[in-house]
Each structure stands twice: as C-alpha cells, then as structure tokens.
Amino acid sequence: MSVIAKIFAGSIASGIAAQGVVAQVTGANASLSDRLAGSFGYIIAAIIILLGVALGLADLLRLNPKRIWAIGSVSFRESIRRRVLWVTPLAMLGIIAVSQLSHPFDEQDAIRQTTKYCLFASGVVVVIATLILACTSLPKEIDNRVIYTIVTKPATRLEIVLGKTVGFARTSAAILLVMGIFSYAYLQINAAQLTSSIRARLANLPQTDQSRDTLRHYADEGLLQARNYTLPAPGGVWGVAPGLQMYAKVPQASDPYKWVFGNNEQDAIYPFELPDDLLAHPDTSLIFTLNIATNQPRPLTRREIEAEAPDPTATTRATTQGVAKYPGPPRIAVTLLNENAYAVVTPAEMMDPVHQSELKSADPEAFKNVNSVRLEPSERKGVGQAIVVVPPKPVQEKIAKLPPAADGKRRIYLMITGITLATQYGYGANAVGLSAQISDASGNPMIIPIPRTGAGGKELPPTFRGRLTSTRLQQLRGEEDRTEAPVGVFEFRQQGFSAGEDEVPFEFRTKVERTSDAQSTEAENMTRVEVEIRNRKTGYTSPAIEMTADSDRPTFFRAPRAAVDGGDFDLHLRSRTEGHFVGLRPSSVAVVSSSQSFAFNLLKSLLILWMLSVLVVIISVFCSTFVSWPIAVVLTLVILLGRWCVTQLGDPASPQQMATDLGFVNPVSSRVFTDTLGALNKLLTITAKVLPDLDQFRVTEDIERGVSISTRSLIDPLMVLLTFGTLLLILAYLLLRKKEVAP
Amino acid sequence: MNPANSAAVYTKDLTKIYKDFWGRPKVTALHDLNLTIERGEVFGLLGPNGSGKSTTIKLLLGLIFPTRGVASVLGQPAGNTVINERIGFLPEESYLYKFLNGEETLRFYGKLFKISHRELKKRVPLLLDKVGLDEPSRKRKLREYSKGMARRIGLAQALINDPDLILLDEPTTGLDPIGTREMKDLIVSLKKQGKTVILCSHLLADVQDVCDRITILFKGKMQTLGDVRDLLQVRDITQIEAKGLSPVQIEEVRQFMARMGAGNAAITHPTTTLEDLFIRVVRENTPANGDGAVAVAPAASRS
CATH class of the missing domain: 2.60.120.260 (Galactose-binding domain-like)
Known part of the structure; x- marks a missing residue:
C-alpha cells in the first residue's frame, strides 16, 4: 500500500462506517431469481419441447414429407392464384420512382441508396404478403370448412401446420426471386451508368486530389462490390486487445507511460476479475489505488479559459495576452463499468476518502464522491495518487448482481477519466491496484489484494478509449x-x-x-x-x-x-x-x-430476408391457430416487434435516478415508484427474452456498404429461425391438435 | 366379440354439449347415443334440422370431440388419423379448394393418402368418369362448378382412397333426379362391394331406397333404430299384387274379399314414383349411344 493509502486508511474505515450501510444478505436469493430470469427462455423452451414430444409423438412418427409437400403445394398455389405476385411490379415501380427522385451525394451514395431501396421494398412486400396470407389461411379454411376434407384424411395436424409453413415459405421465395432478379438487373444498369460518370470525373481530376484513390478504386472495381476485410484485432471484450486504442501520442518503448488527454477526452479502462466468495461478504468494500503521471506542458488557450470558467457578464472574449494561465491541479473522475462498457457504479456512489475532510455537508451519511478527485500531490509534471473506495452498498446492490460473463467470470472495469484541461495523464505498469476490505471473524477489517490477472495468471491489459458519441x-x-x-x-x-x-x-x-x-x-x-x-x-x-x-x-x-x-x-x-x-x-x-461477386452477396441478403419471412409465416400460422385472422395479424406484429420495442424503450436501469428526476421526495412513494419500475423493467426484459431478436436479420447493413455478408450474418438469423421457429411450430401444433375445427 | 372392435361404427353414451365462452353448457347437440353399425351395411341417419345427425358425423370423424362417451370407427378411436386411411367423407356441401380444378383436387387428396403418382394417373380419370364429370369440366376451376358438379367432385374425393367406410352427409342435395338416382345406384354398388355406407339425410325417400337400417334422431336423442322394412311395415294391412287382371276378374276379387270380411278393400292400379317417371322420360328422349347404353347428360354448369 502506498504512503497516501496508509495515511488515509483511517478515513476509509470511517467513511464506510459513516454511510451506515448494512447490506442485506440477499445475494443468494437475488442471484437465484436472476438466474431463473436469465434462463426463463430455456425453461419455456424445455417445457414446450417436452409437451410436444409427450403429446405428439405418434404424429411425429407418422410425419410424411409427401403429405407436408402436398399441403404446402396447395397453399403455394392458392397464393399464386390469388395473384400475390402482382404486388411485385408495384414494388418495382416504387423503387424506380424513389431512386430517381432521391438526391445522392455522389455515385457511390446513389448505388448505396438504390440497393437499400431494393432490399427494403423486397422486405416490405414479402413480409406483408406472407403475413396476410399465413394469418388468413387457416381461419379461412376453418370458416369455409375446407378443413373438413383435410383433417378427415390421414394428414395429422402436425403435417397441416408444417405444410402451411412450407407452402407460404415457397410463396415468399417466389416473391423474393422476382424481386431479386429485378434488383440485380436494375442495380447493374445503374452501376454501369454511374461508373462511367466516375471515370469521366477521374480523367479531369488533378493528380494531387485526395479523393483520387477512392474514385480510382470505384473505377477499377465497379460500384457493386462485396468486399472482404482483414480487420484489426477483434474488439468488444475489454480484457483482450480491443483493436483500437486512443492516446494523446503514440506510445513509445522508451516511455514507461501511455498518455491520454484530459478534459474528458479520453479514458483509461482497467479490467478486474472479482472472486465470487469475496462478493458473498455483505461488508465487502473495494479500494482502488491509483498512481497516475500528469503533464501540463502548456498554458490554457483563450478558448480553454472560456470553457473552464465562462463569465456570463463578459461582453468580449477573455484574453490570455501577457498572462500565462496554467490549468489547475490534475483531477480525475472514476466510474465502474460492466462487461458491455455501461456504467454500473457511478462516481456519485463511490468515495474519495483522501479528501473526505473537505466535505462541508452536515449529513452524517454524506461522503466525498469521485466526480472530481484531485491527484495528490498536485503537480504540473509528476506522479499523483488517489484512492477510490466502492462502499459495501454498491458492491452488494450493483456489482454482486452483475451477470457473469460467458466464461463464468464476474468482471468489472474501472474507467478513469482525466477531467482537467490541457493536461495529459500517463498510465504506467502499476497505475491501478485493487484490494478488497472485509471484516474477519472478530470484526476487524482485513485487506485482500486482487491482482489484475486473467486466465493463466496473465495480466489483463488496460484499454485507452476516446470519448463516446451517442x-x-x-x-x-x-x-x-x-x-x-x-x-x-x-x-x-x-x-x-x-x-x-x-x-x-x-x-x-x-x-x-x-x-x-x-x-x-x-x-x-x-x-x-x-x-x-x-x-x-x-x-x-x-x-x-x-x-x-x-x-x-x-x-x-x-x-x-x-x-x-x-x-x-x-x-x-x-x-x-x-x-x-x-x-x-x-x-x-x-x-x-x-x-466477392455482388450477385452472390445479393443472394445472401435475399436469403436473410427469406428467413425473416419464414419466421413471419411461422408466427402467423401459430397465431391463426387460436385467434381470428385480424387479431392474428396484430398479434404476429406484436410478437415480431416486441423485443425491438422493449429495446427501444431503453433500459431503465436506474429507477432511483428517475425517481429523483421526477421529484419523489417522500421515501415511501419513491420506493413504491422504483420498485414498480424495477418490476416492470424485469417483466419487459423477461418477455423480450422469449421473443425473436429481429436485430439478427441484418439485411441491408453489409450489402449497401459494399461489404461481403459474412457467414455469421447468415447463421445468426438461421439460429433465431430454428430455435424460435421450431418452438412456435410445436406450440401451433399443440394448439391445433385439440382444436375443434368444425364451427 | 367386442363390438367396438368388430363393428364399423360403435358409440356408447356419446354426448356432445356445446359450451359458451365461460364454459357453461349451452346446447346439448347429442345425448347418450348408443349405436352399432355393422360392416357392410348401408345405414341411414335421419332427423330434422338440428337433430344431431351432423354432430354425430363430426364426432365420428374427429372434427369435434365428445363431451362424454366413446366412439370408435373400424375398431379405432374416432378421429384417429391412422383410421382415416380407410374412410371416405362427403360433407353436406363440397368444401373444397375453389382455385383448383377437378383433376388437381383429386390429385391433391390422393397425395394425402400417399397414393403414388402413377396410381393417381390411372385412378383420377376413372373416378371422374364414375361420378360423371366430363373432360372439359375436369379442367375447370371448382369455383366455376354448379352445385351438382361440386357434389360429384366431392363424391370423387371421398372415394379416392377406395375406402371401407363412407360417410355421406346429404349426398343428393343439389343433384338433379338423374344425379340422385346415380348416387343411389352408386351407394348400392358400394354395398355390393362390401363397403359400409353411412347416409345422413332428411330426404326420406332416398334413405328408404338404399338403406338397410336407419335411426331417427330428434333433439339430440335416438328415437328409433331398426331395419327399414320392419319399421315401415303396416302390419294390419295386407297387399296383394297381380299383373294382367281384367275388370271382371277384379270385380270377382273384390267380391271374394267382401266374403272374407274385408268390406272396404282397395283395389287400384299402382303408381310409379315421380323420380322413375322423370328418368324414363329423359331416357326415352335421349339418343342412344353406339353400344346401346343410354347417355346421361352431365349436370349443367353454372355458366
């Protein structure tokens, strides 16, 4: 422990005690309910499969592809004879009209937009057509009693459900085939015209023009591309090299520090793995010890002075002429992040014990937070230290409840942000240390160091990140x-x-x-x-x-x-x-x-669209087994878009903050509000978990950018289709199995 | 032998109660039906509208499920898809896909029975001939069919699998007298092939002509059951038929009857049925085919 840490050790203990927080031993129960909530989808799936096998084994054994195909063929023929393909010329006209009326920036943007229109129109047409066809088919057959002549034949209800699905899947394939052929031809014609326009521009462009390389690329390769990339090292998990690091200057082997800018411009993020047994103690607090080099090489600019302390009465801009104003003492803000780099413990919930004595508040439970921690000693060039404490309450309520990562580890990430203007912060090998304080059997505090190591005892490297946009x-x-x-x-x-x-x-x-x-x-x-x-x-x-x-x-x-x-x-x-x-x-x-060939890329896009349409068919068939067709249409849309809507609602992760924002002063009403919001949040999250994830059907994302669609982009929607689709088909069968089809 | 296994159809206490949204009993459509239909007989289910005839058929076919009681068909529980391989069903109206033509319809239903393509190629034209659908009609969409043609294609789909048990719900509805007669002839021929036919109708003359046994349902309950002849026989009246008697001889018979104590004996010439008369007139006015058979005009199309 550093000198400062030793000096302020007493403050840490008193600060923690000042909070008067007695964490409830709810960790085990909470984790059980969380685990149940987490595996809710799996439990539902297991029940459906078991029910399906138990009740439908005989029908499963009798399953006959010939009969399924026959039923499917009738559904397909019905769609075609109902002239469903007639909507495709309308969609084509729409594409032509919209693409002609749009105002692209340049040739590449024009082809990007047209590609998007083509796929969007194809998607809209195929989804709406299959939605209506599949939702109306079964209720109509029950209504006009055609179903009498089907169920009195050896076709099982499982074969009827599968046959309908196959039939409408064929219909959507036919629609997509027509739209695909049109899209390919239309894009080729457009691309040929636009590429010749690029060549003409290139011929008149000066050799020094910076856009020359880009235009040359399009002239050589054409506008309809499907590029494969070699990317930087994979990102996403902070514990491994993220592929992109942001610095104030390029790190040098000769310099022991990696430098980032202050002014909230860049962050340093340090990963830690927390042992579960440590979190099981209700009085565990976490203590971060920070040793950060600082450098303030220049005085503040006029703009920085204005930004630091704007004078609302000033009519002219502040001047630095003749005055070299240097930035104030280096300060940092500290936040704890989760695996996805979202805040788990905010600076307001953590404590700066070193400067606890500066606190003017009379509130005995108040403590100096880490919104702005001054590094000690505060020098323009040197190494400053700080201590940040995460008290037991956020440890128990936030960190202990974090879901473990895929490998079972519970990780947190300490984000340090330099907030002082015109200051560079340097992070060396031992910039951040972590220890936990718990009480031993006799109630005495005990400090346990937590190394920053991952699998195989290897040190987890920090990440240096730029300020994030929305x-x-x-x-x-x-x-x-x-x-x-x-x-x-x-x-x-x-x-x-x-x-x-x-x-x-x-x-x-x-x-x-x-x-x-x-x-x-x-x-x-x-x-x-x-x-x-x-x-x-x-x-x-x-x-x-x-x-x-x-x-x-x-x-x-x-x-x-x-x-x-x-x-x-x-x-x-x-x-x-x-x-x-x-x-x-x-x-x-x-x-x-x-x-890669653009045609192949387009085919992959259409395949994703087709999988989406099959999912729509399955949901529609499922809904139509127990409600009338207009309600089935609405219900299908709700199931399809439910998860997306929940995502759009956002994660009301801090009901407390919302209660504060809405002005709940009374602790009882505040508690009622936060608990209700929390429960609603949980309900929505659980509901969303059993609904299909449409985000996996990324149809236009890659192709419009001229990027080859990866195998992964095909497998993800396929997995959604197989898992969600299979379960829904079983449910549809179970519902139809005991349905009296005679009105 | 257990009748549930040996009989073509067996029901015990078969009851169907329709319920409202809240599960409360609304209508008792069928009440404790106990019925055994032997294999190879033509059985008539009679009754006015709403008597429970169609409910019985639907229960036997698994279109609806009983509230209580049991029903077995050809030795298997009713509604079992396995036994559907041996059942043919003609619903009260031809509930078929209107966008298919006659041939496509039969091929589709044939495929549900896993009948091979080759077999269907032979069987479909034969069946269409059998039900009297001519070549141009076979290629027309069902939505263009007249009611009679729709009944014919409906009958064809019911026979596509050469079933052992045929359930015919109002088979003669919409058919002209010739079609009605052909339907009845077909039922008789099916019986001769050893098939069981259940006929559900309220056209009593049709039932009388072809059924071996009948039951009369009323308000969901079986009112009577038995052999058609037994049920229709008027036991206190004796009918004597003779051919070629002169008026003098008729008068002598009348006097003899009076002496026997039958004072008001009715001696008249029998009348034919209107159906027989109609068929005779049509046949007499239809040119004969080369082989001498009488050509029967196919049912008129709607167009």
Missing part, C-alpha cells in the same frame, strides 16, 4: 498541430497475412462531427485525416498518407506492402482538421483483402 463511436479530436493531435491506434494482429500487390488497399469509414466554430469557418471543407502504418515486425513506418473523409462514406487509400507484410502492424490515425471530431470504432479501418 452511437458509441470513439471521438478523435482534429488538430492542425500534429504534436497536439490525439491519435487512434488500430492494432492489426493477423498472423500469416501477406499482401499480394505492391500497394495494399485500405478502407476507412467514419462519422464526422464538427463544432459550431468549425462549421462557420470550414463548412465546405472536408475532414483531413492522416494515416501512417508501422510494421511491428520489421519496424518499417510508412510515409504519412493524407485523405479526406466524410460521414458514412468509405474512403479508400493504399499503403505500401512493406508496412503491412506479416500482418502485425499498427495504423496510426489522426484528424488534422481543427474542430472536426472523427468518430471511430475498431472496424473503422480495414484492409480490403478480397472481393
């Missing part, structure tokens, strides 16, 4: 001064990667946000981005490659082969236009390793 992109501030420009480091770790040509094509995607100043001065300017690639194996660093980038439009550039050969290289990316914030994620930069 779409969870990491922001990279644009800066004309290269030494002041933050850098995004994309880590490529592809073993055995070899470049085929002298130059390797890369693709860059971003979302650019501009400050109001930048918009007024550089509204027409594109965002300048600079890239250099360092081969970690050979030490070769490419010359800086400059390009212009814009939101949601891919930019292509080429790097020398030497920079990427071997596959172990870092790509350093800086935004060089002041006031332009470039949004990045690990997949923002990728090597274009190969390309």
Whole structure:
C-alpha cells in the first residue's frame, strides 16, 4: 500500500462506517431469481419441447414429407392464384420512382441508396404478403370448412401446420426471386451508368486530389462490390486487445507511460476479475489505488479559459495576452463499468476518502464522491495518487448482481477519466491496484489484494478509449498541430497475412462531427485525416498518407506492402482538421483483402430476408391457430416487434435516478415508484427474452456498404429461425391438435 | 366379440354439449347415443334440422370431440388419423379448394393418402368418369362448378382412397333426379362391394331406397333404430299384387274379399314414383349411344 493509502486508511474505515450501510444478505436469493430470469427462455423452451414430444409423438412418427409437400403445394398455389405476385411490379415501380427522385451525394451514395431501396421494398412486400396470407389461411379454411376434407384424411395436424409453413415459405421465395432478379438487373444498369460518370470525373481530376484513390478504386472495381476485410484485432471484450486504442501520442518503448488527454477526452479502462466468495461478504468494500503521471506542458488557450470558467457578464472574449494561465491541479473522475462498457457504479456512489475532510455537508451519511478527485500531490509534471473506495452498498446492490460473463467470470472495469484541461495523464505498469476490505471473524477489517490477472495468471491489459458519441463511436479530436493531435491506434494482429500487390488497399469509414466554430469557418471543407502504418515486425513506418473523409462514406487509400507484410502492424490515425471530431470504432479501418461477386452477396441478403419471412409465416400460422385472422395479424406484429420495442424503450436501469428526476421526495412513494419500475423493467426484459431478436436479420447493413455478408450474418438469423421457429411450430401444433375445427 | 372392435361404427353414451365462452353448457347437440353399425351395411341417419345427425358425423370423424362417451370407427378411436386411411367423407356441401380444378383436387387428396403418382394417373380419370364429370369440366376451376358438379367432385374425393367406410352427409342435395338416382345406384354398388355406407339425410325417400337400417334422431336423442322394412311395415294391412287382371276378374276379387270380411278393400292400379317417371322420360328422349347404353347428360354448369 502506498504512503497516501496508509495515511488515509483511517478515513476509509470511517467513511464506510459513516454511510451506515448494512447490506442485506440477499445475494443468494437475488442471484437465484436472476438466474431463473436469465434462463426463463430455456425453461419455456424445455417445457414446450417436452409437451410436444409427450403429446405428439405418434404424429411425429407418422410425419410424411409427401403429405407436408402436398399441403404446402396447395397453399403455394392458392397464393399464386390469388395473384400475390402482382404486388411485385408495384414494388418495382416504387423503387424506380424513389431512386430517381432521391438526391445522392455522389455515385457511390446513389448505388448505396438504390440497393437499400431494393432490399427494403423486397422486405416490405414479402413480409406483408406472407403475413396476410399465413394469418388468413387457416381461419379461412376453418370458416369455409375446407378443413373438413383435410383433417378427415390421414394428414395429422402436425403435417397441416408444417405444410402451411412450407407452402407460404415457397410463396415468399417466389416473391423474393422476382424481386431479386429485378434488383440485380436494375442495380447493374445503374452501376454501369454511374461508373462511367466516375471515370469521366477521374480523367479531369488533378493528380494531387485526395479523393483520387477512392474514385480510382470505384473505377477499377465497379460500384457493386462485396468486399472482404482483414480487420484489426477483434474488439468488444475489454480484457483482450480491443483493436483500437486512443492516446494523446503514440506510445513509445522508451516511455514507461501511455498518455491520454484530459478534459474528458479520453479514458483509461482497467479490467478486474472479482472472486465470487469475496462478493458473498455483505461488508465487502473495494479500494482502488491509483498512481497516475500528469503533464501540463502548456498554458490554457483563450478558448480553454472560456470553457473552464465562462463569465456570463463578459461582453468580449477573455484574453490570455501577457498572462500565462496554467490549468489547475490534475483531477480525475472514476466510474465502474460492466462487461458491455455501461456504467454500473457511478462516481456519485463511490468515495474519495483522501479528501473526505473537505466535505462541508452536515449529513452524517454524506461522503466525498469521485466526480472530481484531485491527484495528490498536485503537480504540473509528476506522479499523483488517489484512492477510490466502492462502499459495501454498491458492491452488494450493483456489482454482486452483475451477470457473469460467458466464461463464468464476474468482471468489472474501472474507467478513469482525466477531467482537467490541457493536461495529459500517463498510465504506467502499476497505475491501478485493487484490494478488497472485509471484516474477519472478530470484526476487524482485513485487506485482500486482487491482482489484475486473467486466465493463466496473465495480466489483463488496460484499454485507452476516446470519448463516446451517442452511437458509441470513439471521438478523435482534429488538430492542425500534429504534436497536439490525439491519435487512434488500430492494432492489426493477423498472423500469416501477406499482401499480394505492391500497394495494399485500405478502407476507412467514419462519422464526422464538427463544432459550431468549425462549421462557420470550414463548412465546405472536408475532414483531413492522416494515416501512417508501422510494421511491428520489421519496424518499417510508412510515409504519412493524407485523405479526406466524410460521414458514412468509405474512403479508400493504399499503403505500401512493406508496412503491412506479416500482418502485425499498427495504423496510426489522426484528424488534422481543427474542430472536426472523427468518430471511430475498431472496424473503422480495414484492409480490403478480397472481393466477392455482388450477385452472390445479393443472394445472401435475399436469403436473410427469406428467413425473416419464414419466421413471419411461422408466427402467423401459430397465431391463426387460436385467434381470428385480424387479431392474428396484430398479434404476429406484436410478437415480431416486441423485443425491438422493449429495446427501444431503453433500459431503465436506474429507477432511483428517475425517481429523483421526477421529484419523489417522500421515501415511501419513491420506493413504491422504483420498485414498480424495477418490476416492470424485469417483466419487459423477461418477455423480450422469449421473443425473436429481429436485430439478427441484418439485411441491408453489409450489402449497401459494399461489404461481403459474412457467414455469421447468415447463421445468426438461421439460429433465431430454428430455435424460435421450431418452438412456435410445436406450440401451433399443440394448439391445433385439440382444436375443434368444425364451427 | 367386442363390438367396438368388430363393428364399423360403435358409440356408447356419446354426448356432445356445446359450451359458451365461460364454459357453461349451452346446447346439448347429442345425448347418450348408443349405436352399432355393422360392416357392410348401408345405414341411414335421419332427423330434422338440428337433430344431431351432423354432430354425430363430426364426432365420428374427429372434427369435434365428445363431451362424454366413446366412439370408435373400424375398431379405432374416432378421429384417429391412422383410421382415416380407410374412410371416405362427403360433407353436406363440397368444401373444397375453389382455385383448383377437378383433376388437381383429386390429385391433391390422393397425395394425402400417399397414393403414388402413377396410381393417381390411372385412378383420377376413372373416378371422374364414375361420378360423371366430363373432360372439359375436369379442367375447370371448382369455383366455376354448379352445385351438382361440386357434389360429384366431392363424391370423387371421398372415394379416392377406395375406402371401407363412407360417410355421406346429404349426398343428393343439389343433384338433379338423374344425379340422385346415380348416387343411389352408386351407394348400392358400394354395398355390393362390401363397403359400409353411412347416409345422413332428411330426404326420406332416398334413405328408404338404399338403406338397410336407419335411426331417427330428434333433439339430440335416438328415437328409433331398426331395419327399414320392419319399421315401415303396416302390419294390419295386407297387399296383394297381380299383373294382367281384367275388370271382371277384379270385380270377382273384390267380391271374394267382401266374403272374407274385408268390406272396404282397395283395389287400384299402382303408381310409379315421380323420380322413375322423370328418368324414363329423359331416357326415352335421349339418343342412344353406339353400344346401346343410354347417355346421361352431365349436370349443367353454372355458366
């Protein structure tokens, strides 16, 4: 334990005691109910399967594909003879009209939009057609008694359910086939026209133009592409290399620290695995010890002074002429995140015991939170320390209730954000330590160190992240001064990667946000981005490659082969236009390793759409077994969109916060409100878990960007279809099995 | 032998009570029906509308489920899909897919019986001939069929699997007298092939002509059951038929009857049925085919 930690050890104990929190030993019960809630879907599935097998074994054994196909053929023929395919010309006309009336930015955007329209129209047509057909089929047959002549034949009710599904699945395949052929032809015609327009533009473009590489790529490869990528090391789990790190400057082997900017611009995130037995103690508190280097190399700029302490009465801007105002003492804010990088314990729930004495509040339960912790000693250049305590209440109520990760481990992530302006924060090897304080058998506090190690005792590396946008992109501030420009480091770790040509094509995607100043001065300017690639194996660093980038439009550039050969290289990316914030994620930069046929990609998109339509058919058939067709249509839509709606409602994870926001002062009414909201939240979450996840049916996402649709994108919807679809088919059979079909 | 196994149809205390939304009894459609129909007989289910005839048929076919009691068909519990392989059913109206044509309809139902494509190729035209649907009619959609044609294709689908038990619900509804006669002839021929036929009708003359036994249902209860001849016989009247008697001889018979104590004996010439008269007239006015058989015009189409 450091000197400061020892000095303030007493404060820690008193601070914890001051809270007067006696955590209830509810961990075991809560985890059981949570586990039950978590496995609710599996329990329901098991019950349905058992019921299906127990009640329908005889019918299952009699299952005959010939009969299923025969019933399916009649349903298919019915759809065709009801002229369902007549909706496709209407959809085609719609696509042509909308694509002709739209105003794309450029050729690539035009083809992207048209692709989107084609698939959107195909999806709408196929989903609506199958929804109506499948919802009306069975109720109509019962109503007009055609079902009499089916169920009095040797066809089992299981075969009837399956036959209907097969029949309407064939119908949707027919619709998609027609729409697919049209889409392919229409896109090819459009692409041919647009590519010749690109060639004409390219011929008149100066050799130094930064968009030349991108246009050349389209002229060579065509606009209808299906590119395969080599991406940076996979991201998502903070414990492993996330593929993208954000720094104030590129880390050097000679520098023991990795530097990030303050002003809430960048964060350092440290992962920890928590032993379950530690969390079982009701009085466990967590103590983080932080040793962070700081550097304040320059005085504040005029804008920073304004931002730090705006003067509402000032009529002119503050001036720094003749006054070198340096930033204040380095401060940090600390938050605990969960596996998905969402806040679990907020700064307001944690304690800064070092500065506890500064607290002016008379409330005996108040404590100094970690919204703004001053590093001690506070120096412009040096190493400052801080202690952050997570008291027993949030440990028990938040951390102990965290669902374990897929590998069974319970992980938390300490996010440290430097908040002082014009300050760089350096994180060395021992920047963060964690220990837990529990009471021994005689009630004396006991400190247990928790190492930052993962599987095999390997140290879990920290992640350095940029400020997140609402779409969870990491922001990279644009800066004309290269030494002041933050850098995004994309880590490529592809073993055995070899470049085929002298130059390797890369693709860059971003979302650019501009400050109001930048918009007024550089509204027409594109965002300048600079890239250099360092081969970690050979030490070769490419010359800086400059390009212009814009939101949601891919930019292509080429790097020398030497920079990427071997596959172990870092790509350093800086935004060089002041006031332009470039949004990045690990997949923002990728090597274009190969390309696939667009027709095949379109086929894969249509296959995903088809799986979606089959899911719609199954839900519709299920609903139509027990309600009339208009209600079946509504119910099908509710089942289809239920999960998405729950997601859109958002996660009311902090009912307490909502109670505060809504002004509940009375503790009883506040408790009633939070408990009700919590229960509602749980109910919605559980309900959503048994509904199909339509997010897995990503139809347009890849194809419109010219990206090859991965096998994973096909397997995910297939799994939804197989699991949810099979269970619903069993349910439909069970409902129809004992249904009196004579009105 | 257990009648549930040996009989074509066996019911014991078969009851169907329709309930309302809250599960309260609303209508008792069938009440404690005890019935045994032997294999190979033509059995008539008679009764006015709402008497429980159709309910009985639906229960035997598994379209609805009994509230209480048991029903077995060809030795298996009613509604068992396995036994449906041996059952043919003609519903009271031809509930068929209107967008299919005659041939497609039969092929579809044939496939439900797993009849091979080759077999269907032979069987479908034969059946269509049997029920009197001519070549052009076979290619027309069912929605264009007249009521009589729809009954014919309905009958064909009921016979596609060469069933052992045939349930015919109002088979002659919508048929012209010739069609009615053909239907009755067909029922008789089915009986000759050893098939069991259950006829559900309120056209009493039809039932009388073809049924061996009948039951009369009323208000969901069986009122009477027995052999048609026995039930219809008027035991205190004796009928004597003779051919070629002269008026003098008739007068002598009348005097003889008076001497025997039958003072008001009725001696008249018998009348034929209107159905017989109609068929005779039509046949006499229809040109004969080359083989001498009388051509019967197919039922007129709606168009």
